[in-house]
Amino acid sequence: MPKYTLPDLPYDYSALAPHISARIMELHHSKHHQAYVTGANTALEQIAEARETGNLANINKLEKDLAFNLGGHINHSVFWENMSPDGGGEPEGALAKTLNEVFGSMDVFRAQFAAAAMGVQGSGWSVLAWDSLGARPVIFQMFDQQGNVPLGVTPLLQLDVWEHAYYLDYQNVRADYVKAFWEVVNWADVQQRFDRATTSTAGLIIPA
Numbered sequence: 001m002p003k004y005t006l007p008d009l010p011y012d013y014s015a016l017a018p019h020i021s022a023r024i025m026e027l028h029h030s031k032h033h034q035a036y037v038t039g040a041n042t043a044l045e046q047i048a049e050a051r052e053t054g055n056l057a058n059i060n061k062l063e064k065d066l067a068f069n070l071g072g073h074i075n076h077s078v079f080w081e082n083m084s085p086d087g088g089g090e091p092e093g094a095l096a097k098t099l100n101e102v103f104g105s106m107d108v109f110r111a112q113f114a115a116a117a118m119g120v121q122g123s124g125w126s127v128l129a130w131d132s133l134g135a136r137p138v139i140f141q142m143f144d145q146q147g148n149v150p151l152g153v154t155p156l157l158q159l160d161v162w163e164h165a166y167y168l169d170y171q172n173v174r175a176d177y178v179k180a181f182w183e184v185v186n187w188a189d190v191q192q193r194f195d196r197a198t199t200s201t202a203g204l205i206i207p208a
Helices: 022-053 059-081 093-103 106-119 174-181 187-199
Strands: 124-131 136-143 153-160
Touching (some): 059 153, 093 106, 106 153
Antiparallel strands (some): 124 153
């Protein structure tokens, strides 16, 4: 079976500065994301070994290891694409129309998304996702890399609020980091994810 691999960034480490520094991006991508890739592959190997040997006594721990590390890999793979040196501004088209209809206005959407990000206790994410059952966008907090995620949702926009994502640049002032994020949001990528999610008949979509 193929192994998970660390995806290349679609821009240089320095491309998001001054909003996110090159040093943060390098450490976040090459160290933290790589650790999740390695962890997911290791968990799969250990689960396969347990299955082959019939020694499944440790399966609970291994399944949790896989969920955490694979979550970290998928989340970061979306996060990198959600940002661009040409980002910022406002969404357009069907995405903008839907966000305005559901949340009332873009200002209200941003406020709720930012509040979710600010309210994460410890490590986690603020996530805008498409709820395939309710046929609507929803905002929720993700705990760590996998906790509190509703079933049947497709991630559209994710903001990493683990301290390693911003501490070198913003220290403990998470609010400044959240504010800076809006300057690099790649709305074209969010729109593409929205289009795939809303036109799919397969339900849950795993992001590319």
